[in-house]
Amino acid sequence: MTLALNIFTIVAVSAGSFFFMAGTIGLLRFPDTMTRLHALTKVDNLGLGLIVFGLLPQAEGLLAVLKLLCVWIFVQLSGAIVSQLVAQLARGDGQQR
Amino acid sequence: MNSIALFAYCGAAMVGLGLFGLITKPQVLRKILAFNVLGTGVFLLFGVIARRGAAAGLPSDPVPQALVITGIVVAFSATTMAVVLLLRLYAETGEATLDSDDPPNAGTDGGR
C-alpha cells in the first residue's frame, strides 16, 4: 500500500515538475503576452495542482490534507482572476497602439 | 562547510552588496532597496546565530528569532517612511536623486 502511494507521489510530482518546465519554456519562447499568459496558467493549475495532488498521500492527518488543498484552490482562484485582469490590460494595450 | 556556514556567508555577502548599493546608487529608490538588502543580510546573520544556538530540543534559539521578527517590522516602518519622504521630495523638487548639488532647475534639462 505504501509502495503504491509512493509511486503515485513520484508520478504526480514528476508530472507537476514537468508542467513547471513547460510553463517556464513557454514564458521564454512564446511571442506575445497573451500566449505567455497561457503558459503561466498551465503552471498555476497543472504544475502546482499535480504537485499538491502528489503530496496528499504523504500528508499526515486530515488538517494537513485540507491545508494543502486550500493552497491549491487559492492559487487556482487568484490565478484565474489575475489572468483575466492581465488579459484585459494586454488587450487594452493593443487597442491603444 | 555546512549549511549554517553557507547561510552565514550568504548573509555577509548580502550586507556587502546592500552597502555597496547604498553608497553608489544615485537614485533614492535604489538606495531604499539596497538598504533593505542590507537589512535582510543582517537579519540572516542573526538567524545563523540563532540556528547555532539550537538547544533544549529546539532547532533554533527563539530569542534571536523574536528579535528578528521585531526587526522586520521596524525595517518595514522605516521603509514606508523613506518612500513617503522620497515621494514628497519628488513632489517638491521634481528630482528623485541625491547626486548633485545643483539647484533643481539646472538639472531638468538632463545635463550640463
Add this chain to the structure above:
Amino acid sequence: MTPPFILEIAFVILILAIAVGTLVARTAFTAVLLFMIYGLLIAIAWVRLSAVDVALTEAAIGGGLTGMLLLGAVARLRESEGSGEEPGLPTLLAAGTFCVLVSAALGTLVLSRPEVAPSLAPMVMDNLAQSALGNPVAAVLFVFRAFDTLLEKVVLLLALIGVWSLAPDRAWGGVPGLRLYAEPSSILVFLAQLLPPIGIMIGIYMFWTGASYPGGAFQGGTVLAAMWLLVMIARLQPVPAISLRRIRLLLVVGPVIFVAIGLLGFVVADAFLAYPANYAKPLIITAEATLTLSIGVTLGLLVAGPPDRMLQP
C-alpha cells in the same frame, strides 16, 4: 556533500544573483520586481534555517506589503527614471573594496565561534510552561520580552504619524492618497469580494495558531491589512479620512489594551507586563487579538500613505 546541501549552495547563489540584480537592474520597475522575488526566496531561506515564524513574517512583509508600497512609488516616479549619475570609477573601487572588507569581516566574525554557541533556548524552554504558550517564539514575544513587542507597536504608530506629517497642510486630516484601480472593474470587484473572507479567516487562524505553532499577531495583522487594501483598491470601500474617530480608535486599541494589561501586572502580579499565574493565556490572547486588529489598520494606513485631499461630500 549530500544532495540537499548541493541544492542549498545553488539556492544561495540564486539569492545573491537576485540581490545583485536588484541593485543593477536597468529600470526601477524591474528592480522592485526582483526585490519582491528576493523577499520570497528569503522566506524560503528562513524555512531552511528552521525559523518558520520569521519565514511567515518575511513572506507577509517582503513579498506583499513592501512590494505594493514600492510598486506604487515606482508608478509615481515614472518620469524621473534614469536620472542621476553613477559615481566615477575611483569611488566605485573604493566603495567596492570597503564593502568586500565588511562582508569578509562579518562572515569571519559570525563563524569564529566560541566552542559552545551561546543560547537562551534552554532558559526559554524551562520557563515555557509558566507562559501557558506552546510556541517558544510567541512566548519570547509576549511574555519574556513583552516590552520589546509593546515598543515595536509604538514604532509602527510613530512611523504612521511620521508618514501623516508629510501631508501638505491643506490635506491634513483628509483622505490618504492611495492609488486606486483606474476604473471600477467587475473582475477585480469579484476578486475583492471573494478573497477577503478567506483572507480574514487566514489572518485569524495565523493569530490563533500563533499561541502553539508558528504564527502570531503580526503575521495575522499583515494579512488583514492586505485584504483591507485590496477592498479599497477595487473601490468597494472608500479610503477613510485619517481624522475619523473610529480609525484613530482602531489604531490605538491594541497598544492601549496591551499597556493596560501591563499596568494590571503591577496590581495582581509584581511587575509591569507580568501576568497573574492562572490568567496568563486569556490575557495574552486578548492582547494579541486587539493587537492583530490594530496592526492590520496601522499597516494598511502606512501603505496607503499620507493624506493628499480633503474628504469630498
Add this chain to the structure above:
Amino acid sequence: MANFLFGAAGFVLAMVAVGLLCVLRGPSDTDRMLSAQLIGSGGVAVLLLVATVTGTPSIVDVALMLALLAVFAAVAFLRDASSSQIKPPNATDRV
C-alpha cells in the same frame, strides 16, 4: 522518497532561476509581472515539497501566506498599469 522530493524541489528552483531570466528580458512590464507570478507559484511548490520532506506542517502556512500575498502584489501591479493606461502621464499636474 526524501531524496526524490528534494530533487523535485531543486528542479522547480532551477525553473525559478530560468523564470528570472524572463523577468530580466521582459520585454513589457506585463511580461515581467507574469514571470514574477510564475516564480511565486514556484516558491509555493518548493515550500510544499520542503514541508513534506522535513515533516514540518507549519511550512505549509508559509506557502499559504505566499499564495495569498502573491495575488495582492499582482493587483498592485495591475492597478498602476491600468491607471497609467487610462490617464495620460501629464493628466495630474506634477513637477
